[in-house]
Amino acid sequence: MEWETVIGLEIHAQLATKSKIFSGASTAYGAPPNTQxxxxxxxxxxxxxxxxxxxxxxxxIFGMAIEAExxxxxxFARKNYFYPDLPKGYQISQFELPIxxxxxxxxxxxxxxxxxxxxxxxxxxxxxxxxxxDFHGLTGIDxxxxxxxxxxxxxxxxxxxxxxxxxxxxxxxxxVRYLKICDGNMQEGSxxxxxxxxxRPKGQQEFGTRAEIKNINSFKFVEKAINFEVERQIDxxxxxxxxxxxxxxxxxxxxxxxxxxxxxxxxxxxxFPDPDLLPxxxxxxxxxEIKAELPELPEAKKQRFKDQYQQDEETASQLTATMEMADYxxxxxxxxxxxxxxxTSWVTGTLLGALNKAGLEISDSPIExxxxxxxxxxxxxxxxxxxxxxxxxxxxWQGNAGADEIIxxxxxxxxxxxxxxxxxxxKIIADNPAxxxxxxxxxxxxxxxxxxxxxxxxxxxxxxxxxxxxxxxKLK
Amino acid sequence: xxxKTIAELARGLQNREYSSVExxxxxxxxxxxxESVNAFVTVTEEQAMAVAKKADEQIxxxxxxxxxxxxxxxxxxxxxxxxxxxCGSKMLDNFISPYSATVxxxxxxxxxxxxxxxxxxxxxxxxxxxxxFYGAVKNPWDTTAVPGGSSGGSAxxxxxxxxAGATGTDTGxxxxxxxAFCGITGLKPTYGRVSRYGxxxxxxxxDQAGPMTQTVEDAAIMLQAMxxxxxxxxxxVDQPVPDYLDGLEKDIxxxxxxxxxxxxxxxxDEGCAKTVQAALDEYRKMGAEIKEISLPxxxxxxxxxxxxAPAECSAxxxxxxxxxxxxxCEDPKDLNDMYIRSxxxxxxxxxxxxxxxxxxxxxxxxxxxxxxxxxxVRRLISEDFKKAFSDVDVIMGPVTPxxxxxxxxxxxxxxxxxxxxxxxxxxxxxxxPAISIPAGFSDNKPVGLQIIGNYFAESQLLNVxxxxxxxxxxxxxLPEQFA
Numbered sequence: 009m010e011w012e013t014v015i016g017l018e019i020h021a022q023l024a025t026k027s028k029i030f031s032g033a034s035t036a037y038g039a040p041p042n043t044q045x046x047x048x049x050x051x052x053x054x055x056x057x058x059x060x061x062x063x064x065x066x067x068x069i070f071g072m073a074i075e076a077e078x079x080x081x082x083x084f085a086r087k088n089y090f091y092p093d094l095p096k097g098y099q100i101s102q103f104e105l106p107i108x109x110x111x112x113x114x115x116x117x118x119x120x121x122x123x124x125x126x127x128x129x130x131x132x133x134x135x136x137x138x139x140x141x142d143f144h145g146l147t148g149i150d151x152x153x154x155x156x157x158x159x160x161x162x163x164x165x166x167x168x169x170x171x172x173x174x175x176x177x178x179x180x181x182x183x184v185r186y187l188k189i190c191d192g193n194m195q196e197g198s199x200x201x202x203x204x205x206x207x208r209p210k211g212q213q214e215f216g217t218r219a220e221i222k223n224i225n226s227f228k229f230v231e232k233a234i235n236f237e238v239e240r241q242i243d244x245x246x247x248x249x250x251x252x253x254x255x256x257x258x259x260x261x262x263x264x265x266x267x268x269x270x271x272x273x274x275x276x277x278x279x280f281p282d283p284d285l286l287p288x289x290x291x292x293x294x295x296x297e298i299k300a301e302l303p304e305l306p307e308a309k310k311q312r313f314k315d316q317y318q319q320d321e322e323t324a325s326q327l328t329a330t331m332e333m334a335d336y337x338x339x340x341x342x343x344x345x346x347x348x349x350x351x352t353s354w355v356t357g358t359l360l361g362a363l364n365k366a367g368l369e370i371s372d373s374p375i376e377x378x379x380x381x382x383x384x385x386x387x388x389x390x391x392x393x394x395x396x397x398x399x400x401x402x403x404x405w406q407g408n409a410g411a412d413e414i415i416x417x418x419x420x421x422x423x424x425x426x427x428x429x430x431x432x433x434x435k436i437i438a439d440n441p442a443x444x445x446x447x448x449x450x451x452x453x454x455x456x457x458x459x460x461x462x463x464x465x466x467x468x469x470x471x472x473x474x475x476x477x478x479x480x481x482k483l484k
Numbered sequence: 485x486x487x488k489t490i491a492e493l494a495r496g497l498q499n500r501e502y503s504s505v506e507x508x509x510x511x512x513x514x515x516x517x518x519e520s521v522n523a524f525v526t527v528t529e530e531q532a533m534a535v536a537k538k539a540d541e542q543i544x545x546x547x548x549x550x551x552x553x554x555x556x557x558x559x560x561x562x563x564x565x566x567x568x569x570x571c572g573s574k575m576l577d578n579f580i581s582p583y584s585a586t587v588x589x590x591x592x593x594x595x596x597x598x599x600x601x602x603x604x605x606x607x608x609x610x611x612x613x614x615x616x617f618y619g620a621v622k623n624p625w626d627t628t629a630v631p632g633g634s635s636g637g638s639a640x641x642x643x644x645x646x647x648a649g650a651t652g653t654d655t656g657x658x659x660x661x662x663x664a665f666c667g668i669t670g671l672k673p674t675y676g677r678v679s680r681y682g683x684x685x686x687x688x689x690x691d692q693a694g695p696m697t698q699t700v701e702d703a704a705i706m707l708q709a710m711x712x713x714x715x716x717x718x719x720x721v722d723q724p725v726p727d728y729l730d731g732l733e734k735d736i737x738x739x740x741x742x743x744x745x746x747x748x749x750x751x752x753d754e755g756c757a758k759t760v761q762a763a764l765d766e767y768r769k770m771g772a773e774i775k776e777i778s779l780p781x782x783x784x785x786x787x788x789x790x791x792x793a794p795a796e797c798s799a800x801x802x803x804x805x806x807x808x809x810x811x812x813c814e815d816p817k818d819l820n821d822m823y824i825r826s827x828x829x830x831x832x833x834x835x836x837x838x839x840x841x842x843x844x845x846x847x848x849x850x851x852x853x854x855x856x857x858x859x860x861v862r863r864l865i866s867e868d869f870k871k872a873f874s875d876v877d878v879i880m881g882p883v884t885p886x887x888x889x890x891x892x893x894x895x896x897x898x899x900x901x902x903x904x905x906x907x908x909x910x911x912x913x914x915x916x917p918a919i920s921i922p923a924g925f926s927d928n929k930p931v932g933l934q935i936i937g938n939y940f941a942e943s944q945l946l947n948v949x950x951x952x953x954x955x956x957x958x959x960x961x962l963p964e965q966f967a
Contacts (some may be wrong), residue, residue, distance in 0.1 A: 047583055051803040054563045054585055054682040056717050086799050088846070097802020147819075149807065209866065225774055278846035280855060283689035283796055286718050 010210040013238050014218075015173045015203060016165035019180055021190040022134070022198040023066045029133050029157035030057030030100065037196050041150035045136070049155040051095030056284050059084075063157040066189040067107045067131050067474070068290055069298055070159060073187055073305055074126055076111025078295055084131075087276045093136035093149050101160075103279040106130035108159075108290060113183070114307060119321075123166030124176050131288075132158050153197075159189070163216065165204065170234035176228050177201055182306050186331045194225050194288050195449045201230055205237045207245065207437055216241070217251040221265050222271040224258050228310045233258035263428075309334055317341070318347040323356060332371045343381030346388035360403055375404050383411035396420050396468055423470045426478065429462070433475075433482055436461045447483055455479065485510050486645035487962065490554050490702040493648055497543055497553045504543065504553030508536035508597050511555040515599060515646045519967065525560045526568050535597045536899045542595060550705045552595030557647040559638050560601040560850050561608055562588050562693075563682040570618040571684045572604040572634075575809045575810045575830035585682025586714045587693050588649060594709040597962030599647055603637030606832045607801065608658055610634050610687040611904045612894065615834040620891050623666060624963040625929055629888040638696045639666035644966040649697040649706050653683060655690045656789055657883070657908025660920035663696055664883035665934025668923045669949070669959060670696045671703045674940050675915035676721035678707075679714030687793035687798040688719075690912040699959050700921060700950040704728035707942060724941060732950040733810040735769035736759045739948065743878030745778045747907055753886040755926025760882045763923040763933045766955055767880075776874060779868040784861050785910040786902060792856035792913075798842030801835065837898065866914040873938045876929035878948055882907050883920045883932035907934060921949045922958035930958075 009170070031048035048055045069080045085103040108129035115122055136151035161180065167173045181199055184190035192199050204217035221237055224230045229408055236258075241251050256265040304312070306328055313324040313334070328334045341351045359380065363373055383400055386392050392400065392415060403414045415421055423429060436458060437444055447454040462475045485507055488496065496502055502510075512529055522871035532555070539553030563569045570576045584592070592598070605615040613621040613636025621636040623629040624644040631640040635652030639662035642650050652659040654672035663670025671694045678693045685691060695706030708729070713722040743764070748757060764774055806812035806826030813829055816822030831839070845854040872879060884904055894901045911918045916936055923933035933952070937945040953959050 050808055051807065052563075052581065052583075053569070053571065053579065053684045053803070056681050056719075058716060058718055088799055088802060089800065090805060092805075092807050092819065095803060095808065096799075097805060098799050147856070275705060276848045278799075278843065278848075278851070280799070280846055280851070282716065283687075284685075 010211075011207045011238075011242050012210045013168055013170075013234075013246075014165050014206045014208060014215055015167040015170070015234060017163045017167070017173060017178050018202040018204070019161045019163075020134075020200045021180075021184050021192075021201075022163060023063050023159055023189055024191055025060055025062045025157050028061060028155035029060045029063045029131065031155055033155065035156050037193075039152055041139075041148070041152060043152065045151040045154055049095065049151055051097075053267060057282075058099060059285060059288065062158060062186040063131055064107070064194065064288055064290070065294070065298070066157075066187075067129065067159055068294060069187050069189055070129060070161075070184065071108035071111060072295065072298055072302060072321070073183060074111035074113055076107075076126060076129070077109035077441060078290055079105060079107050079109060080290055080292075081105065082107040082290075084288070085279045086281045086282045089275045091135065092147060093138045093151065093154070094155055095136065095151060099133060099135065100282055100285070101132035102130035105287075107290070109335045113176065113179055115172065115179050117169075117172050117175050122166075122172065124166045126174075127162045127164050129159050129161040132160060134158050165206075166303065170231045170238070173203065173234055177228060177230055179306075182329060184302060186306055188331075197225060200225050203230065203234055203237075203252060205234055205241070206251070207238055207241045210211055216245075217253050219251065219253070219265070220255045221258050222268065229258060229260050232260075232263055233265055236263060239267065246434075255454070317352060319352060323352060326360075327352070330370070332369070336370050336373070336377045339377035340381045340384070343378050344384040344388070345381075348383055350384055350388060351381075354380065358398065362401075362405060375401075379404055379410055386411050386415060390422060390471060391415065392420055392422055393468065393472060396422070420469060423466050426474065429466070429470055429474060429478060432462055432465050432470075433458075433478055436465070444483065455483075458483070486514060486648075487967075488648075489699045490551070490648045490697060491699070492703050494548070494550050494552070494555055494705075498548060504536040504539040504597060505533065507553065508532050508555050508599070511599055511647060514644075517899055518644050518646055520627070521640050521644055521646070522619055523603055523621055523637045523644065523646055524557070524600045525572070525603050525618050525637070527569050528567055528598060531567070532597050532599050534543040535592075539595050539597060544877050549594055551591065551709055554596050554648050555599050556591065556596045556706075557599055557602045557638060557641050557650040558588060558591070559605055559635055559651050559653060561653050561684045562651060563684065564588050564598070564601065567601060569601065569684070570617065571608070572618065573830065573832070573835070574617045575804045575827075577617065577811065579810050580738040581682070583682065586679035586716060587683060587710050590712070591651070591706075591709050596709070602635070602641055602650055605634035605636065605658075606835050607797070608634040608653055608655055608691075609797070609834050609838055611657070611661060611901050612889070612891070613637065614891065614895055615663070615832050617832065622891070623855075623888045623929075624966050625667060626888065627965070628890055629929065630665065630891050632665035632884075634658040635696060637660050639663055639668055639670070642666070642668045642698060643698050643963060645962065649695060649702055651693060651706075651710070652696045652762070652911065653686075653691055653693045653783075654908075655692075656794060656912050659694050659696060660883050660908050660918060660932065660934060661905060662921075663920040664934075665888035665930065667930030667932075667958070667961065667963075668696060669697060669703050669859060669919065669921050670699055671707060671919045671942070671945070672692065672911065672917060673707065673942055674721075674917045675912075677917070677940065677942065678710050678886050679717045679720045681714055681716040681959060685794040688800060689796060690789075690793060692912070698921070700946055700953050701729070701732060703919070704732060704946045704950075706861065707946075711942075721940075726943050728943055730948055731947045733918060734947050735771075736767075736951050739767070739772040739878065740876040741767060741772050741774045742777040742872050742879040743774055743782065744782065744879060744881045745776050746780075746782045747881035751885045751903070751906065752882060753926070756882050756931050758885070759924040759926055759931040760880075760933055763952065764880065766952060770951060774880075775876065777872050777879070779865070779872060779910070781861060781864045781868050782910050785865060785913060786906055788858045788861045788865070788913060789905075789909045790841065790902065791854045792862065794838040794842030795845045795855050796842065798839045798846065801831075801839055804830070834898070863912045865910055869910075869914045869916060869936075878941075878945065879936040880937075881934050883934040884908075885930035887931060911936055915939070917945055919945050919949050921952060922961070923956075925956055927952055934946065
């Protein structure tokens with residue numbers, strides 16, 4: 009039987025606010041345990057939550073970027089369950105009335121575009137961490153993360169393969185960083201994913217029973233976890249078994265998912281509106297303000313790059329993959345003041361190649377956009393050749409000098425003085441009568457020999473076009 | 485000195501008739517003598533003396549306010565930095581808060597001298613102060629009777645003149661009912677008027693702090709210090725605080741008083757009814773118009789309250805899990821054992837009962853039938869009041885159906901106990917302000933008169949109540965034993 013995979017993703021994006029969603033404590037990562045948790049985060053008796061307006065703003069920014077409905081009135085609810093790293097015994101989240109409603113995100117897989125529905129996105133607080141090592145069989149609790157603002161983004165079950173799921177996740181990852189609402193750091197858990205996976209016979213309308221795979225923290229693991237889960241489910245069904253609705257955990261070391269708890273063991277969270285918080289009112293004016301400030305989004309930027317800089321799909325995607333990349337490129341174009349094509353080939357070729365080799369991000373590039381533009385200017389105005397430019401690039405990578413300084417200091421300037429070139433050409437013709445003979449008798453290939461000799465004599469600084477022209481004249 | 489009101493004591497301090505240190509010593513001495521009342525969980529003698537000294541310095545510098553140097557007590561539900569905050573529970577018998585409640589800070593700021601933390605029903609759940617881990621409190625008027633609850637310690641301490649004034653909290657009547665039982669004045673402000681930050685939560689949408697004092701004037705003085713917007717409490721209301729002493733003397737001629745028909749039906753003790761009627765006659769004499777009104781949904785208050793309050797408390801009390809603070813059982817086997825035994829051993833029966841009721845009411849399959857339904861009825865009750873206030877200025881009635889009942893009399897029947905709040909609960913559901921003032925005696929026990937005002941009409945309530953105290957002396961009477 010042919011099977012069809014159905015996937016929906018729940019993504020937790022940690023919002024890049026300075027303080028927590030309901031307290032003034034810092035959200036910075038990596039502090040010693042329990043040093044960034046105040047009485048509110050610790051759930052002490054008598055404390056009350058106060059909503060961080062910045063978190064609301066970021067949620068609205070996200071909602072507007074995916075063209076979603078923004079709820080004018082949304083409500084925080086308490087999600088009740090006991091766990092040692094959940095200080096209050098409930099998590100403040102949104103349930104019936106989330107701040108962001110229906111929206112969508114377009115993904116591309118194998119050159120085909122597909123629209124993925126976003127059911128909702130809601131604000132909530134993160135829990136702390138339980139540490140099971142180093143406590144001699146006891147558990148340590150670190151509540152630094154407790155109260156960190158999260159935006160939980162829930163997709164429709166619109167994805168049909170692990171590849172689509174990864175494409176969606178990447179797209180979302182790119183978007184939240186574009187919007188500067190999440191740093192996207194997956195190692196630190198700023199961007200986490202739960203996947204709902206089911207399979208059904210191809211052509212069947214209703215969904216199969218799903219399993220939820222928890223806490224997958226890399227693109228690679230999402231693909232692997234889903235693929236494992238799909239095979240596991242198909243295996244069971246083809247052997248006449250039934251899928252149990254349950255929560256499963258992905259083990260990256262063993263590359264497998266395993267059961268955490270079944271539906272019967274699932275918590276009844278007893279959600280109810282949190283009486284400590286007022287409903288969140290999003291005024292039309294806030295939406296207008298955010299709309300005006302919304303940056304150019306990845307899709308629009310890519311299209312613009314294609315149109316404005318005559319790039320193909322792949323190049324435009326590469327150059328708009330992050331806001332930093334796109335900004336870098338556009339700064340090069342602006343400052344170089346030359347054909348965009350030259351900029352494109354240098355940024356995607358030489359620069360990204362060098363960065364890749366060095367394992368650096370564009371934001372860490374040793375050569376700033378303005379310096380690179382300076383180099384490209386010299387290529388464009390024929391001061392140096394492309395080949396010499398590579399040499400200058402190397403020098404620039406190592407130090408802080410600009411292209412002009414290096415060209416000057418090393419004497420790399422192209423020789424455009426035809427008199428000087430003529431002297432050299434005349435000497436070479438005089439020194440190599442045999443080759444002249446061969447050329448004049450019709451062996452065109454020998455022409456390359458003369459060009460090589462001239463370049464050698466000028467250390468590559470002669471303008472190749474000029475050399476060609478003059479040699480042709482002399483050898484008539 | 486102890487027979488004086490806060491206003492009188494403040495004048496005495498200003499006129500150097502006595503110092504705050506002397507005053508504080510005097511009251512501390514009375515607290516020692518009255519230990520059997522069991523009004524205090526903690527007496528903070530040392531701190532009190534230090535604060536009193538500072539108060540005297542301020543008075544000497546002419547920087548005294550109306551509460552400077554005045555000995556008061558804080559209900560043990562308010563977090564106090566460096567002083568145990570038990571909330572009447574074994575769960576928090578070892579708890580010292582790292583911060584102070586806004587109310588505590590404001591009253592400290594005003595220069596009052598805290599003598600200690602006052603006994604209360606465990607987590608404010610109770611109407612008799614009998615659910616306290618620290619034992620029952622005795623009613624100064626009849627030491628075999630309860631002082632009411634949950635602010636029983638506060639009411640008894642003010643009635644026995646162990647403090648000049650005290651704070652209380654009112655979720656379903658916890659200020660007004662004990663004030664009535666103990667013959668003192670107790671004001672529950674509009675929900676949102678006083679910050680809840682640092683006040684240990686029972687039912688967040690109903691809890692409100694207020695003053696408990698001998699007189700209405702004193703209540704105005706204390707409320708002045710307590711009220712105001714607090715950025716730390718999202719449900720506190722950003723509205724200016726008027727000068728509550730300002731309007732006290734206003735003439736109430738022509739005041740329109742609504743009398744809730746339903747409050748005078750079955751269940752109201754005859755002696756209480758008579759006393760309340762006599763109080764209304766006083767108002768007639770002062771030129772007020774009294775008309776009967778009907779609030780048809782009022783009868784649903786108790787069932788609605790006993791869904792909403794437990795539902796909220798079931799979540800509010802989840803944080804007491806033995807992990808970070810409070811009681812943790814000995815040698816837990818594992819996590820579940822720690823949860824079950826810590827909570828099982830440290831919570832009392834009434835608290836457990838309400839957590840269970842609330843958990844049930846919020847559970848899948850019951851939520852709509854109980855919690856949602858209760859919220860809908862709650863809105864209807866609020867609308868009943870709204871309608872009434874389009875017709876009358878204030879609403880009056882009894883505070884309690886009976887006078888203070890005997891210690892142990894109702895502990896075996898929770899429903900019977902719950903019914904003692906039948907006249908107070910609706911006010912919390914609607915979020916309105918209301919005051920209880922002494923209106924006389926029935927069988928030698930105090931009876932209270934309840935006056936309910938419109939939202940943020942505390943000034944008017946205080947004015948109306950103060951005018952009554954000008955023509956009566958019920959509020960000046962002292963239990964013989966504590967004279």
